[in-house]
Amino acid sequence: AQSVAQPEDQVNVAEGNPLTVKCTYSVSGNPYLFWYVQYPNRGLQFLLKYITGDNLVKGSYGFEAEFNKSQTSFHLKKPSALVSDSALYFCAVRRNFGNEKLTFGTGTRLTIIP
Amino acid sequence: DVKVTQSSRYLVKRTGEKVFLECVQDMDHENMFWYRQDPGLGLRLIYFSYDVKMKEKGDIPEGYSVSREKKERFSLILESASTNQTSMYLCASSLPGEGGRPQHFGDGTRLSIL
Numbered sequence: 001a002q003s004v005a006q007p008e009d010q011v012n013v014a015e016g017n018p019l020t021v022k023c024t025y026s027v028s029g030n031p032y033l034f035w036y037v038q039y040p041n042r043g044l045q046f047l048l049k050y051i052t053g054d055n056l057v058k059g060s061y062g063f064e065a066e067f068n069k070s071q072t073s074f075h076l077k078k079p080s081a082l083v084s085d086s087a088l089y090f091c092a093v094r095r096n097f098g099n100e101k102l103t104f105g106t107g108t109r110l111t112i113i114p
Numbered sequence: 115d116v117k118v119t120q121s122s123r124y125l126v127k128r129t130g131e132k133v134f135l136e137c138v139q140d141m142d143h144e145n146m147f148w149y150r151q152d153p154g155l156g157l158r159l160i161y162f163s164y165d166v167k168m169k170e171k172g173d174i175p176e177g178y179s180v181s182r183e184k185k186e187r188f189s190l191i192l193e194s195a196s197t198n199q200t201s202m203y204l205c206a207s208s209l210p211g212e213g214g215r216p217q218h219f220g221d222g223t224r225l226s227i228l
Contacts, residue, residue: 032214041221041222042221043118043204043206043219043221043222044157044206044217044219045219046217051214090157096214099170100145100162101159102159103159104149104156104157107156
């Protein structure tokens with residue numbers, strides 16, 4: 001079985017401050033990890049993924065995420081938040097073998113305060 | 115860019131009706147997926163398909179069926195709609211294989227069952 005936990009339903013950050021959106025996971029074997037963003041009335045857009053290698057991965061719109069195997073975490077980060085980063089963020093996990101079924105977290109609503 | 119098109123953005127149907135949700139992708143992706151999105155529950159996988167005429171159950175297949183007669187089209191069918199199937203439905207597609215190919219999402223169909 002595989003699962004994802006996003007412990008915060010809502011995160012508020014002042015514009016220009018660093019932001020972190022938390023994600024922990026559980027999966028058999030080594031994980032493939034993903035972050036997606038959803039803007040109002042739209043589908044999900046892919047931000048970044050961890051497959052293997054460097055624990056810090058960089059993605060779209062200046063976002064990055066740090067893979068921590070010992071803590072089974074994959075937190076999303078950005079050094080300086082923009083108002084346009086306000087959206088719903090989803091973390092997802094799958095095994096690195098077998099079927100390609102993704103399991104998503106429940107989502108974190110990020111609000112950047114001007 | 116990959117384009118995943120869902121035939122309706124909003125749909126209102128009555129209890130007991132047979133409902134068809136259509137999804138088309140234009141990038142020759144082998145994998146296609148149907149999810150439902152509910153507040154506080156994130157995305158849950160209903161069905162997925164690895165190839166034409168192939169389908170596998172996801173986490174919540176009860177009350178749903180799917181059809182994939184052509185590679186580019188994946189249909190979700192609500193055999194006898196019920197009010198608890200009121201939700202946002204998202205279709206996605208991806209390439210298969212190693213490396214954790216990201217899924218590409220349509221903009222969703224917001225379905226209301228009255």
